[in-house]
Structure formats: structure tokens, C-alpha cells
Amino acid sequence: MSMTLIKRDAAETILREHGWLSYQSRGFQSEVLRRSVLLHFLPGQVIYRVGDDLGGIYGIVSGAVMVNTAPPDHAPRLINVGAHGFWTGEGCFLTRGPRRIELRALVETWLMYLPLDQMDQMADANPMVAHNFGQIIMSSVDALIRVIHDLQKVDPDRRIASVLQRTASIGKLSLPLTQTEIGTMARASRRQVNAAMKRFTENGWLKTSYRSITILNAEKLRLFATADDI
Structure with missing residues (x-):
């Protein structure tokens, strides 16, 4: 399978203009992107599973991901699809607990990954950045409210x-x-x-x-x- 390449500067521009990162200050954007790595996933490839060890946050540059989850002791089920600008994975930073959702590439997907240790370093240098990372969960809550509303x-x-x-x-x-x-x-x-x-x-x-x-x-x-x- 041939791989669609995306340049680093183009990936950063997409995330600066869409989703959670676009609402942050220019300086915070630059710090997140400077510390992040650009990753490639093939269709069907698991990014992380429910119960996986602590990790950082992922932002979708291109492609799409399946968001699968369920209550404990139940098999994860598809609840939503995420596209460019979508960030997730903040739970580990906020709770120090394992992953609570499964993330899987639906199509060929490029993601920007900010490791947990880099998030911790940013928070140690400036505790206020915890509020920035905390905003990701509110985007997730908004998406969940939409899902519930649609199901009703x-x-x-x-x-x-x-x-x-x-x-x-x-x-x-x-x-x-x-x-x-x-x-x-x-x-x-x-x-x-x-x-x-x-x-x-x-x-x-x-x-x-x-x-x-x-x-x-x-x-x-x-x-x-x-x-x-x-």
C-alpha cells in the first residue's frame, strides 16, 4: 500500500487552524507542536486500547479515527468518528489512570502526538497550561452531548x-x-x-x-x- 505523505509544516498549519489547538495562544500552539511527533497509521490500525498504560494526547492532521468505548467489563463499541482538528487522550494527564477509550484509524491517518512526559514538563514550567489541556475534555463532553441528543x-x-x-x-x-x-x-x-x-x-x-x-x-x-x- 502506497503511503500519502504530509509535510511537517503543513501538518502544523492544519492543527493551528482547526479544533482545540486553534483556540489556544500562538505561544502555546508553538510549544505543543515543538514537543510533538508526527505519526502515521494505516486503516484499521489501533492507536490505543481501553486499559492501555499512561500516554499523551493525539491530534488528527488528516484521515479519520473511530472512537470506541463502553462501560467497564463490556466490549468497546463504535460511538463516533473524529476528523482533522480532533484531539483526545487527555484523560491520562488529568487522572493518571489508564486509557478509557479505544482509538483506531478508520482510513490512512496522520496524527500529531504530544507525549505525557512533555505535557508534564510544560505543566511544571507553567501550571496554567493544565487548564489548556483540560479544555480538550470539554470538547469531548460537547461531542458526547451531541451523540446522546442524536440517539434520543x-x-x-x-x-x-x-x-x-x-x-x-x-x-x-x-x-x-x-x-x-x-x-x-x-x-x-x-x-x-x-x-x-x-x-x-x-x-x-x-x-x-x-x-x-x-x-x-x-x-x-x-x-x-x-x-x-x-
């Missing part, structure tokens, strides 16, 4: 549209998501997903091929998904 929709078609619309930040990238995986995120059966996908395709909102989905009109999906919201 009564109409399965609107739940499915909500799940698909959440992947829109990935852009025109084709996602190798199965109907079963979409059903898991949308609390819908495979039959319901299949029927909804056919309707959405006929409307021109997306296109599908074998194990692949491309969002063509995220705004139409959003309008349909939120039609019953108050």
Missing part, C-alpha cells in the same frame, strides 16, 4: 442522518463504514440503515459503494436530521 430522536431515519452528518467534517473522504457500524452509532437495525441510505442516495445527499460512504450534501442531511428539534 424517535425517528430512526433522523438518527441515521445525524450519524452521517457528524462525519461531514471529514469532507469528501470516502469512509469504509459498514451498515452495521452505522446502525451501532444510530441505534438502528441493518434493515433500517439500508432503507435510509437508499433514500439519502436517491436524494443526492450521499453516495455509496461496497463498504464505503461519501457525504455529498451535509447541509441537507443536517436539515433533515434536525427537522423535529425544538
Whole structure:
């Protein structure tokens, strides 16, 4: 498999302009990026698993990741998909506990990784940076609130549209998501997903091929998904 290369300066620009890091001061951005390493993951490759040892934070430069989690003693299940600008892994820094989610590359993905010891060094030099890192968890909470809200929709078609619309930040990238995986995120059966996908395709909102989905009109999906919201 050929590898898509991304230059370091281009990767840093993406993270400065999208997601959590874009809201931080220029000096803090530079310090995070100076201490980080650029990593490459192939489709399906595990970045970390539930229960893994302490580690640092990851920011998506390009590609997409699957976010899998579950309560203790249950198998992790797919709950969301992260795209460029998405950061996660802050739990180890905040709690000194092991990983609580599983992160897996959905497609070929480039990530910026800031090791935990580098985070600790930054916090030792300036305790206020702990607040900067703590903001990542609020982004995760916002995403979780969105997931819960979408799952509370009564109409399965609107739940499915909500799940698909959440992947829109990935852009025109084709996602190798199965109907079963979409059903898991949308609390819908495979039959319901299949029927909804056919309707959405006929409307021109997306296109599908074998194990692949491309969002063509995220705004139409959003309008349909939120039609019953108050």
C-alpha cells in the first residue's frame, strides 16, 4: 500500500487552524507542536486500547479515527468518528489512570502526538497550561452531548442522518463504514440503515459503494436530521 505523505509544516498549519489547538495562544500552539511527533497509521490500525498504560494526547492532521468505548467489563463499541482538528487522550494527564477509550484509524491517518512526559514538563514550567489541556475534555463532553441528543430522536431515519452528518467534517473522504457500524452509532437495525441510505442516495445527499460512504450534501442531511428539534 502506497503511503500519502504530509509535510511537517503543513501538518502544523492544519492543527493551528482547526479544533482545540486553534483556540489556544500562538505561544502555546508553538510549544505543543515543538514537543510533538508526527505519526502515521494505516486503516484499521489501533492507536490505543481501553486499559492501555499512561500516554499523551493525539491530534488528527488528516484521515479519520473511530472512537470506541463502553462501560467497564463490556466490549468497546463504535460511538463516533473524529476528523482533522480532533484531539483526545487527555484523560491520562488529568487522572493518571489508564486509557478509557479505544482509538483506531478508520482510513490512512496522520496524527500529531504530544507525549505525557512533555505535557508534564510544560505543566511544571507553567501550571496554567493544565487548564489548556483540560479544555480538550470539554470538547469531548460537547461531542458526547451531541451523540446522546442524536440517539434520543424517535425517528430512526433522523438518527441515521445525524450519524452521517457528524462525519461531514471529514469532507469528501470516502469512509469504509459498514451498515452495521452505522446502525451501532444510530441505534438502528441493518434493515433500517439500508432503507435510509437508499433514500439519502436517491436524494443526492450521499453516495455509496461496497463498504464505503461519501457525504455529498451535509447541509441537507443536517436539515433533515434536525427537522423535529425544538
